[in-house]
Amino acid sequence: MPPLRDDPGTRSGEVQPGKPPKVQPTPIAAAQPAGLPAGVTFVTQAEGIKEYRLSNGLRVLLFPDPSAGNFTLNVTYLVGSVHENYGETGMAHLLEHLVFKGTPTSGNIMEALGQRGATFNGTTNLDRTNYFETLTNTGDNLAWAIRMEADRMVNSRISGDDLKTEMTVVRNEFEAGENNLIGLTLKELQSVAFDWHNYGNSTIGNRSDVENVPVDRLQAFYRTYYQPDNAVVTLAGNFDEAEALGLLAREFGPIPAPSRTLPPQYTREPAQNGERSVTVRRVGDLQALMAAYHVPSVRHADTPALLVLNELLGNEPSGRLYANLVQTGQASATGTLPLQGGEPGLLLGLAVLDKDDDMDRAQATLLSTLEQAGDKAFSEEEVSRAKQRLATQHAQLMTQPGQVGIALSEAIAAGDWRLLLERRDAVARVTAADVQRVARTYLKPSNRTLARFIPTAQPDRVEIAQAPSAQEVLRDFVGGKALSAGEQLDVAPAALEQRVIREDIGGVKVAMLPKETRGDRVQLQLALDYGNPETVREAGAAPDFLGDMLTRGSTGLTRQQLHDRLEAINTNLSVSGSGEGLSVSLDTERQHLPEALELLRSVLRGSTFPESEFAELKTLTLTALEADRSEPESVAGRELDRIFMPEGTRHGDLFYSPTLDEQLEDVRAVTVQDVRDYYTQVVGAGHAQLSVVGDFDPQTIRAAVPQLLGGWTSGVKYERIVRPLTRPAGVSRSINVPDKANAVYVAAQNFALRDDHPDAAALEVAMRVFGAGTDSRLWNRVRQQDGLSYGVGAQTSLSSRDEQGTLSAYAIYNPGVREKLSAALQEEFRRVAQSGFTETEVNNAKASLLAETRAAYSKDAVLAAVLLNQADLDRTFAFQQQWEQRLAAVTPEQAKAAFVKYINPDDLVVIQAGSFEK
Numbered sequence: 001m002p003p004l005r006d007d008p009g010t011r012s013g014e015v016q017p018g019k020p021p022k023v024q025p026t027p028i029a030a031a032q033p034a035g036l037p038a039g040v041t042f043v044t045q046a047e048g049i050k051e052y053r054l055s056n057g058l059r060v061l062l063f064p065d066p067s068a069g070n071f072t073l074n075v076t077y078l079v080g081s082v083h084e085n086y087g088e089t090g091m092a093h094l095l096e097h098l099v100f101k102g103t104p105t106s107g108n109i110m111e112a113l114g115q116r117g118a119t120f121n122g123t124t125n126l127d128r129t130n131y132f133e134t135l136t137n138t139g140d141n142l143a144w145a146i147r148m149e150a151d152r153m154v155n156s157r158i159s160g161d162d163l164k165t166e167m168t169v170v171r172n173e174f175e176a177g178e179n180n181l182i183g184l185t186l187k188e189l190q191s192v193a194f195d196w197h198n199y200g201n202s203t204i205g206n207r208s209d210v211e212n213v214p215v216d217r218l219q220a221f222y223r224t225y226y227q228p229d230n231a232v233v234t235l236a237g238n239f240d241e242a243e244a245l246g247l248l249a250r251e252f253g254p255i256p257a258p259s260r261t262l263p264p265q266y267t268r269e270p271a272q273n274g275e276r277s278v279t280v281r282r283v284g285d286l287q288a289l290m291a292a293y294h295v296p297s298v299r300h301a302d303t304p305a306l307l308v309l310n311e312l313l314g315n316e317p318s319g320r321l322y323a324n325l326v327q328t329g330q331a332s333a334t335g336t337l338p339l340q341g342g343e344p345g346l347l348l349g350l351a352v353l354d355k356d357d358d359m360d361r362a363q364a365t366l367l368s369t370l371e372q373a374g375d376k377a378f379s380e381e382e383v384s385r386a387k388q389r390l391a392t393q394h395a396q397l398m399t400q401p402g403q404v405g406i407a408l409s410e411a412i413a414a415g416d417w418r419l420l421l422e423r424r425d426a427v428a429r430v431t432a433a434d435v436q437r438v439a440r441t442y443l444k445p446s447n448r449t450l451a452r453f454i455p456t457a458q459p460d461r462v463e464i465a466q467a468p469s470a471q472e473v474l475r476d477f478v479g480g481k482a483l484s485a486g487e488q489l490d491v492a493p494a495a496l497e498q499r500v501i502r503e504d505i506g507g508v509k510v511a512m513l514p515k516e517t518r519g520d521r522v523q524l525q526l527a528l529d530y531g532n533p534e535t536v537r538e539a540g541a542a543p544d545f546l547g548d549m550l551t552r553g554s555t556g557l558t559r560q561q562l563h564d565r566l567e568a569i570n571t572n573l574s575v576s577g578s579g580e581g582l583s584v585s586l587d588t589e590r591q592h593l594p595e596a597l598e599l600l601r602s603v604l605r606g607s608t609f610p611e612s613e614f615a616e617l618k619t620l621t622l623t624a625l626e627a628d629r630s631e632p633e634s635v636a637g638r639e640l641d642r643i644f645m646p647e648g649t650r651h652g653d654l655f656y657s658p659t660l661d662e663q664l665e666d667v668r669a670v671t672v673q674d675v676r677d678y679y680t681q682v683v684g685a686g687h688a689q690l691s692v693v694g695d696f697d698p699q700t701i702r703a704a705v706p707q708l709l710g711g712w713t714s715g716v717k718y719e720r721i722v723r724p725l726t727r728p729a730g731v732s733r734s735i736n737v738p739d740k741a742n743a744v745y746v747a748a749q750n751f752a753l754r755d756d757h758p759d760a761a762a763l764e765v766a767m768r769v770f771g772a773g774t775d776s777r778l779w780n781r782v783r784q785q786d787g788l789s790y791g792v793g794a795q796t797s798l799s800s801r802d803e804q805g806t807l808s809a810y811a812i813y814n815p816g817v818r819e820k821l822s823a824a825l826q827e828e829f830r831r832v833a834q835s836g837f838t839e840t841e842v843n844n845a846k847a848s849l850l851a852e853t854r855a856a857y858s859k860d861a862v863l864a865a866v867l868l869n870q871a872d873l874d875r876t877f878a879f880q881q882q883w884e885q886r887l888a889a890v891t892p893e894q895a896k897a898a899f900v901k902y903i904n905p906d907d908l909v910v911i912q913a914g915s916f917e918k
Contacts, residue, residue, distance in 0.1 A: 035242075037249035046418055047398075049408075052245065056257040057229025060248055061408060061417055063236040065401040071237035072402035073145045074132040075153070076409040078232075079225035081205070082126050082198040082265060082343065090205015091213060091221050093124040094163075094170050098218070099131070099226075101162040103155040106148050116141060124203050127341045128413035134402050137238045143247050150251035153231065158222050160215045167210060174204050181284045181453055182352070189290050189451035190339075190346070192278045197269040199345060227258040232412045236405035269294070269344060277450040284455035286332075287353040289366050292346040292449045293442050295338070298414045302441070303340065304426035305434040306347060310336045311386035312378055312435065313349060313370065318385065324369045325351050330362045342414045346449075347442065355455050363452070371448070374440030383432045394424045484695075487516035491857035493881035500867065500877070501698055505705040508688045511867035512698050515860075522593055522694035523864040526584040526600075527872065529687035532719035536579035537654045539682075541666040542674035545617060546577035546683070549675055552613035555606035559613060562599070571596045575603065580721060582683065587861070590695045597704045605712060607679070614672035625664055632737045632744040632913035639735060639911045640746055644726050655723060684714030691867035693860045725750055725804050729907040734818075736917045743914020745811040745821060747794075751902040753805040755798040756879070761886035762898035763805075767796050768845035769837050769895065770828070771809060775844065777828050782811060788821045789813045796902075800873050807903055815914040822912070829905035836896035845895075846887055853880075 043051040052060040102108045113120045120133035135141040187202045194200025314336025316322045321334035333352040339345045411420035501512040552559045569592035574585045588596040628634035641657040649656045771778040771794025782792040794809035856862045
């Protein structure tokens, strides 16, 4: 049988720990022994092995064989490397060494065992640690062995002095493992195959953890896991059952049951998302290839068939790997190994090559042999032969009680000792069809991790030096001159209006707010309006490239040179554009403002539209659009836009929203000349607004604006495009997007309302209570109460020019809770009409909205954006002051009335996109 390891969780198709597997034990009533020691309870038996339980939780297995000359006492603790936390790797194995150092009573256990002529050892693996000793059943050997094991269960010294000496021994074992090239490669493979689960950690641990582990953490680990309720004592071989049970009860029974609760092991490794690989290069004289595939726990129903598959692939000489690699001269040795445990593990295929062999050829053969196994049927004869080999191995094991006792450790760690017997019986039932099925299921490229060991004469490793302490680094640090401090700005609307300078400079609407800023920073924003319905309709996708292309090369400057110049003067510049206008943001320092404005003029008026840059940008745009095809957010958003198109709109019309394929074709059709033509014929500064906030001299702006924008006129008349208010009602659609763990809900509704209407403030308060914050009703219901979404909310946006308002709502969620999420959102929408808002909710919302607005005005970039918008709308901060007054006056009744007047749950357009079809 393969290694069996413990799994604290239970999944579909597995035997649950604590429940009998499919073996036929002797009925308990008939087998209940008489005269058991106090505190000992008979549990069950199977095939000559009896299980007892002590009152402190210790489990005892007795497997007597009077014909044996010796007995083997084996203690299995359900703790291995899987139980180690961060910084504790190798702790279970290190502890295995330290408990041999002895107790105050037993002295040095290794010496005592040697004096009695015992064969003994301790081993640690992923799920368990075990200690065994085999002695002759003479004298007091049995009594001494039981007493010693009970003693070291809870009384081992685990001292700092012992740790110092044994740590170097373990480190030497670690170093010996580093010399084992196959083992080293396997360690690297495991670490790549597992992202999260501790099966990806080597049992021996990380060198620095082993060298630096504090003894108090080691002691805490010992006290947690070395307890009777976490151990199974197995006694096999030559002994008297009654005597042995009495000794076990006498020595282990007084150990109190611990008060602690064992920490649960709840990490589950997610499915692998594609092929993985790792390469190891060390000095060596061979090459090695390993391919590992994730497989279920030992307890899973597929494991028996996987064990047979392991034999069919890895056996020598009948296995397929041997036939395809060794017998063809591509490798010198092959094999397979099931690295399974109580948790899902790996099935490994291995090929060892001479250092001059063709590794690529062998790799192709290894992978094709493994991954095509499900397509090349195994005969019933092959399967029967493999099953017979496994049955023979098990039968031979059962004739050696001492080895059975040790083998039971693996089954114990997997959940129940009887799994050793049940898995044998399950293997006997495996058919060729079962083997074929599991091969197809698990031996797939997407489930594979490949490791290659490549020998090299001079390994080129990069050793990362330990960094000095912060104190050492800062020993001679002085620091530079502190940045200039900014002023504390009064952000009340009336106070701000007194500071603003509004001017018309050569036809450009300019708003300036000079102020002291930290580091003498200046924020400048510029908006150019151009075009008309006709130019936008005829231009296609060309204007979408304007903003990016303007910064990709200008007269005398390449894209890189422009970036270098901007970085040299500590300036950030961004330009975005469309068929209707350009938006510019400039962030610089007072001393560099003139040079920054010169560079901005070069960008806006001297762009060369390099063809190579356009080709690169076009490819990037197409790639990004293609990526949208499989993103639920993009799919849902595009569908929502298309539903809100004016009725009868066709591709090429002004307000048409294209499908993804149509947009891709539009982008593919654009040439760099199309972009140049739109720029030269349509773009201009005839309708421009400029705002500046920060540490600057207004005279600098007055002088720069004519140079920046003067004389730049468009070849076409500007006409603002007014979008029609479309009001589709009651649409609900679900779109399946394959292979996405997260789904998205988006909803929208249009209504007629402008931001200066008296209802606007009341509706904003209503939406703040309903969905626009982490204290909103949607947040509290959907995220906090029901736990259905990480992000959920709703908001309204109102036009400042036209009577056009939009409600938008969103949520992300697991596709499995779609119905619950939809119902919760609908309930919250309808609850407003039923019960309105409380006074506390409304007062909190008003306070939050005012505080958020004032906080935003303290940021210069936001303030510059507000001034730019005011310049465009011919507004001042008087409008903001009026809004604050209206906000303060909103009552719960007004908030409810505004919500009910403009928001109708029955008229929502709802789009949900995600992996709804499994």
